Amino acid sequence: MAKMTFAYACARLREYFAPMGFDAVLVSPQSVTARVYDTKTGEDFAVVAGLQWSSVPTEDDLLAIIDALQEEMELQEFVHTPLSDDSRVGN
Numbered sequence: 001m002a003k004m005t006f007a008y009a010c011a012r013l014r015e016y017f018a019p020m021g022f023d024a025v026l027v028s029p030q031s032v033t034a035r036v037y038d039t040k041t042g043e044d045f046a047v048v049a050g051l052q053w054s055s056v057p058t059e060d061d062l063l064a065i066i067d068a069l070q071e072e073m074e075l076q077e078f079v080h081t082p083l084s085d086d087s088r089v090g091n
Contacts, residue, residue: 009057016066020045024065029055036069046072 004012006026013034014022021039024032032053036045046069054061 004057006057009062012062013065016062017069026053029053032065034065034069036073046070046076048072 006024010022010024013024016022017036019039021037022034023037024034026032027049030053031049032051033047033049034051035047037043038045048065048068051065051068052061
């Protein structure tokens with residue numbers, strides 16, 4: 001299993017999420033906060049804190065971060081706006 005430095009891992013994640021932006025900040029030696037954002041507007045598509053991190057991350061660690069960010073992006077895209085005349089909405 002290949003191991004890599006934090007900087008190299010972040011570069012790999014930036015490449016994966018391109019053309020969107022990617023940032024990561026080590027909160028502690030075992031925890032990272034990662035975000036994916038619009039490079040033109042700065043709007044966040046996903047921010048996930050408390051992701052597990054090791055001192056020397058592996059491919060599996062990167063896949064876990066990718067999965068968490070993609071899941072958050074999918075959740076953010078779901079916006080339900082009920083119609084004003086929707087009879088299912090309680091009065």
